[in-house]
Amino acid sequence: MFTKKNGFILTIIAVMLFTLTPSALAQEETETPRNLAAELSYQYSAAPNESYPDSGNELTDGVYEPLEYVNPGWQGHLRGITREVVFDLQDFKSINAIKAHFMQDSNAGIFYPVTVSMYVSDDGQNWGTLAHRNTQIPLWEPGPATEQFYIWDAAADGLPHPNKNASSAYARYVKITFTTQTWTFLDEIEIWGMDGKAKHAVRIKPEEPAYLEPGKDTNGIRDLVLLYNGWYPNGEGIWTKDKIIPYISYVDQQGEPTDWFYDGVLYLGLLTPGGERNFGSTALFEDWQWYLDTTFGADGDMKHLNDATAEVGQKLGDPKHRTKVVLMIPNPDTATTDFGDVDGDGISENFNPDQVGAEAALHNRQKAVSWYMDQVKQRWSAAGYSNLELSGMYWLAESAWLGEQFDEPLIRYTSDLVHSNHKQKFFWIPHFYANGSFAKEQLGFDAVALQPNHFFNETEATRLEDAAGLARQYGIGVEFETDERMNTDQEMRKRFIEYLNGGVDYGYMTRAFKAYYQGNTSLLDSSRSSDPIVRSNYDFMYQFVKGTYVKQTVPDPVE
Ligand SMILES: [Ca+2]
Ligand SMILES: [Ca+2]
Ligand SMILES: [Ca+2]
Known part of the structure; x- marks a missing residue:
């Protein structure tokens, strides 16, 4: 697993250093993972609730909000069908980690998703599953607000691919779904990887979602x-x-x-x-x-x-x-x-x-x-x-x-x-x-x-x-x-x-x-x-x- 927030901040600083010295390090830059989702726009299956809206690319602005739901950088989804957020990376890229950041504040009726799922796709239509992640903190737990990352990390979790050396998923689109229970609040999603096709980057086979049939x-x-x-x-x-x-x-x-x-x-x-x-x-x-x-x-x-x-x-x-x-x-x-x-x-x-x-x-x-x-x-x-x-x-x-x-x-x-x-x-x-x-x-x-x-x-x-x-x-x-x-x-x-x-x-x-x-x-x-x-x-x-x-x-x- 990632070392959560601190590890990421260090990586972000490293990436920033590269960006500040463009000429000398241009070659290495393509091989250094970066947040491919940074500043990207994205598509929702359903917009956040009008009381806690998305003021514009909140999920990719790089800002993590304090654990107070009134902070405008959070967005709130109220009940209903499991939500989908789709990112178009604009080109095929090599993806090796995804993390989505949620908060829970039971007193305010804000709960973690039971499950967050992560998918990749070539065409934005047919999706291959990277991972399903359960909450690690029980829902309905009383007490002060807490935060949680739902993470898929290729290095730690592997890829659903027969190639054991596979190190990243080669795809253009990324989809994150999260279940809802009363209010669901999130503020940031990061998609880490590299431009182009990295060594051992693999395509993930799409699956048709289907019930378990009798048999x-x-x-x-x-x-x-x-x-x-x-x-x-x-x-x-x-x-x-x-x-x-x-x-x-x-x-x-x-x-x-x-x-x-x-x-x-x-x-x-x-x-x-x-x-x-x-x-x-x-x-x-x-x-x-x-x-x-x-x-x-x-x-x-x-x-x-x-x-x-x-x-x-x-x-x-x-x-x-x-x-x-x-x-x-x-x-x-x-x-x-x-x-x-x-x-x-x-x-x-x-x-x-x-x-x-x-x-x-x-x-x-x-x-x-x-x-x-x-x-x-x-x-x-x-x-x-x-x-x-x-x-x-x-x-x-x-x-x-x-x-x-x-x-x-x-x-x-x-x-x-x-x-x-x-x-x-x-x-x-x-x-x-x-x-x-x-x-x-x-x-x-x-x-x-x-x-x-x-x-x-x-x-x-x-x-x-x-x-x-x-x-x-x-x-x-x-x-x-x-x-x-x-x-x-x-x-x-x-x-x-x-x-x-x-x-x-x-x-x-x-x-x-x-x-x-x-x-x-x-x-x-x-x-x-x-x-x-x-x-x-x-x-x-x-x-x-x-x-x-x-x-x-x-x-x-x-x-
Ligand atoms: Ca944010
Ligand atoms: Ca907001
Ligand atoms: Ca006995």
Whole structure:
């Protein structure tokens, strides 16, 4: 990485010295990196907000502003679609570093972009990715204003090119994109490099942004519905055959299957028995054992899913049909200090790096995951389900800081375990502001679907478009989101319809791998409803999964 601001100031001074003595050093000048963006104009996908405008090339004037957002040299972008800034360097140049400077001031509603992406292009139309960069400082962190550079540096980070000696990207255009959350403030972007073609400068192959399509990476799953089989006070987590049938098959008003429906089912749980702990954080060894028992027991969820598939298969004249199953891996959280004795050596495993050191904590967490995966394997093969296929495992934690000191090594370790069974893939559904949502390959995930989080929050109308755009940018799928309120609340039904319509408008209905969060039983409820409006929610969803849904007018809630 660059040595941040100071290193740059030194380099700027060096460049200035060269410029002051033109004749003698003209030859060297072409070989000394300089800020190619200095004083350049640039194109925005959307101008800054009128309250915090760009007074003219603020991003390339070389001035870094004090960390006070009222300073006119900052510019502020308010919510909405991920922004793009495009620089035309006027000619092909050799680019070896890019840095973009942002500030965060939580008290003023100014937050860092979750992700800044950097691209180069020959023609300003087709773009090759140089890097995606996550914030290194959490969003929403209280306290005084802070600043952050998002940096790509060829020397430290390398280039996405097969030539290992590649030292810079040879291109004419540079694009920087940044995500927004409330206000986003930036004041400077630098593009470092040299005029002309430097030694080992390479062209970066453009990529067509595209969703992750159903196929090899998803084990053939197109539409993966989430069923929560953890503990609920009202027994909602128990998935009997009759409750499952309206998910794996489309049922008529009488509850009779007439077609297959979701081709994949993800089982996952949140609460532990009695609601005492959570599988995302505090669950203990005994809870993990309970979850396996409830999933694989003689009268457990897998047995019911198998029975449901067999019954539907008989009715549809397709008795060999198999439902594809994905199972969660609970999160072995680092806050857990007394998990339980996984390996029987009399010592309870401690996942906390502050207490046992980073290496031992990672080792203990690996031990728990490894044990769990072994159990799944054994219990699955012992049961011999006639109509199920174990297609993969699901990582429950919804965000991942990248880096060896965070969960990255544990996720990669788990990925290797999943892939040691060649028939399985590794699934993940990061939330909208998650770290690492672009880092599918780096983390070892195969099938990733981004949560738009539009259903639950009163987000801007553009959120679905933005999530769809980011999913294409990162080459991942999309999560559909709804819950029981779609059947009872007009405003929530409107949002449900927006997700359906977005699938047509942004192409994720037919082209993307999708996961479906539907609360606990929203689709089951709508399938059984005698209210034609409520029942139509189920029918629309079925049409959406089949790719035949036609956009509906979004009904306005009654005031
Ligand atoms: Ca500036
Ligand atoms: Ca300004
Ligand atoms: Ca032990």
